[in-house]
Amino acid sequence: MDSKFVPDHLTIAGLHRAFEKGDLSPRDVAKAIIARAGEYASHNAWIVAPTWDFVNPYLEALESMEDEERAQKPLWGIPFAVKDNIDLAGVPTTAGCPAYAYTPEQSATVVAKLIDAGAFPVGKTNLDQFATGLVGTRSPYGECENALDPALISGGSSSGSAVAVALGMAAFSLGTDTAGSGRVPAALNGLVGFKPPLGSWSTAGVVPACASLDCVTVFARTLDDCEAVDAVASGPDEACAWSREFDRSAVGAFPRTVYVPRDEPNFYGSFAEEYRAAWRRALDRLEDVARANGARFERIDTQWLSDIASILYDGAWVAERWSDLGSFVSEHADDVFPVTRTILESGNRLDLSAADAFAAYHTVFAARARARALFADAVLVMPTAGGTFTRDEVRADPIRTNSLMGLYTNHCNLCDLVAVDVPAGEASEKHPFGITLFAAAASQGVLLSAARAFAEPREIVVAVCGQHMRGFALHPQLEDLGAEFLGAAKTAPTYRLFALSTDPVKPGLLRSVEGGAGIEVELYRMSAAAFGSLVASVPAPLGFGSIELEDGEVVKGFLVEASAVMDGEGAAVSGVAEITEIGSFARYMDAMR
Missing domain, CATH: 3.10.490.10 (Gamma-glutamyl cyclotransferase-like)
Structure with missing residues (x-):
């Protein structure tokens, strides 16, 4: 098979144009992806890396389709990666822990939907073990290196999924997001990361991290690609207890109000000043775009969001993680990363009572009501992350560094918000800066309208x-x-x-x-x-x-x-x-x- 030019940056629209012109086929793209997986092996993006044996059955199925059938497949020929806490039929799911591995007979609902729409999986990606972490270093399959600067963290827990897209090994990838795992890696690798509302995408076939808060997410080069995947992946699923149906018939108008934090966010790490400068530049653009679209630009107190976020790891809500994984951790303590085990075991503290759990439950639902009213026709914009760290720094201080990476993400699912990270320039060379826009769960159209207006074309x-x-x-x-x-x-x-x-x-x-x-x-x-x-x-x-x-x-x-x-x-x-x-x-x- 002759080699053909396959762009380093893969997009759905770009690949479909190449297919239509006859310049490329899905098999050509798969060949390039397999080669790149070998070239970038040191980044540790994969647990199950792309190979011909892996992709060929999917390619043969695509190639056997008649033109009329292909036309009915909106993602025909598009390669995607799957985070290895999401089931793909016949392929082991490890959740970043070899002792936990099992081989599912059927794919997760979202994976099955994407394959049915013509996309083909190319491999399973590395992650922070049991999706517990925001750094990308907590894996027995190797620390996942940042796509742009390997000395830095890639972000987690969906580390490999972000790096796979950033290095041209997939056009889009699936991650999961409980506390920021679908947004932090996007920001650190220069991508768009879309986190749908709770229940919008089925979590059937996903290893739970915190089941009532888990979301399947998408990483891509463009907002258009995220929306194309969302159009296929969303929708109610009887197999998912958390599934909800949302009205997507209306195209969102620009929000009436753009909120930003009243107080300057906390910036941290060796690049704190560069991140601060990038945020200030983003604020200027946000204000200009808001006013150009007839919206108010308003600074508000966001301390209440930080207070809610503390419930996720410091309060009774962490017990939900233990309820799903506690028995495995108890029986396989030596197979679990020490830092991961410490976090999970905190959900089994003797000082946490049922009364504490209900108090947290009431606090969270009060916050959801407040967020629903405040962000119904508005967006809140925050830095996705206030800085980054080297992998050495994270190893030396794993708890504190990880906590800092979640300062502006942890509140999101607790408050039942929809969110999208978009690139907003660079903090410094090879260090992209991202902002996250938040809106009420029912206001996805408003959120995407604002994101489209705000997103700066980096290229x-x-x-x-x-x-x-x-x-x-x-x-x-x-x-x-x-x-x-x-x-x-x-x-x-x-x-x-x-x-x-x-x-x-x-x-x-x-x-x-x-x-x-x-x-x-x-x-x-x-x-x-x-x-x-x-x-x-x-x-x-x-x-x-x-x-x-x-x-x-x-x-x-x-x-x-x-x-x-x-x-x-x-x-x-x-x-x-x-x-x-x-x-x-x-x-x-x-x-x-």
Whole structure:
């Protein structure tokens, strides 16, 4: 099988375009994923890594489908990863503890739904043991390294699921979230992490961490991809005691109010000041976007959320963890990580009574009523994390570091909120910064509307058709800017191409009402800052604008001023050659040699 170019960053929309054009097949993508799993093995993202034996039965099923059946599968050919506390039929579920392992006969409800929609699993991912942790280091399968800076934590407990997507080994992945496990790893690895409302996605077939608070979640590169997965995975399930049905028929409007904490959050770790600066930049943008959408921007006291969060580990609610896992821990104490065992055993404290449990229950439901009223047509925005740590720092002080990572996440499920982490720039190089938006469980549409408006595009896709292409004189400029080659493409058939009399010869791409053709281009992904530098370096009559590709996608790219290439009658001016019929600057240059 010939190797084909598979982008490092996989998205549902991008893969579907490649499938439709015939540039890639799911088998091509699987080949790249298997190779990457070997290349990135030191990151310890996998418990069951991608192999041909693992993926081939799913690929054969996809390849056997007729076109009509494929058209009914919204996720056809999309590779995804599964956190190893979620069942996949015929594959052991370990929950990060080999002694606990069992092999399920059927997949978890959400996994089965995704496979039925055409997606195919590629492996089972590493996690903090029994989904107890926010750091990604509490696993006998190895500490999961951050995708961008291996010395740092990846975040947990859904560590491997986030790293798999960040390193291009899945287009999306499933995690779980009880106290922040579906959001912290997203923020630390530069991803979007969506945590649906409690009961929106079935937890049937999921090893419980704290059953009444557990959610299955999704990590992806884009908010669109998270929404596409949610459309398939959500819905009531008789097999799940916690299942609820939500009305998703209405598209959410922008919230009336955007709340942020009145007091500056606590920032911690070696990058505390960088995280503080990133939060302040995010606040400026949040306020601008809120006002632009006619919403109030208001600072409120959030101490009550911190008070509620303390119930999760410091109060009687931790007994729920012991109720599900206590017998196993008692019988297999030596097979459980010491720090994990300490946390779970705290749920069996003699000083916790039934009265304490009911008091916590009443406190939580009062908080839910308060949150429901406050966030019904509003969002609360907080840093996803106030900093990060090296893996060495976490090993030296596992309890304190883990607790700090959950300062702005632990309240979420206790208060019955829906949440999404979105990238919000960088704290520093290789250290992405994320913010989380929260809303009432019934207000998912409002939340996603706000997230879409707030999410800063960290990367921009740029089309080049001349000297910046590979093998030409100005291509090193793209390399210096850290641009990532995505592949070849064609414009929509509405462009004319000219060769300018410059040194070196440069093309001029011009959108035209008539006489146009599809022009060959190369696509690159670069940061917003790098794109700004590229724009600043381009002399007239060239400039930048929006370019439509043949598949309808719109990207940024080089364009030329009409007056520089055409006279008043639409013909090429003196010294300029029209090369539209050739359709490619590279072929034109080959012919001129």
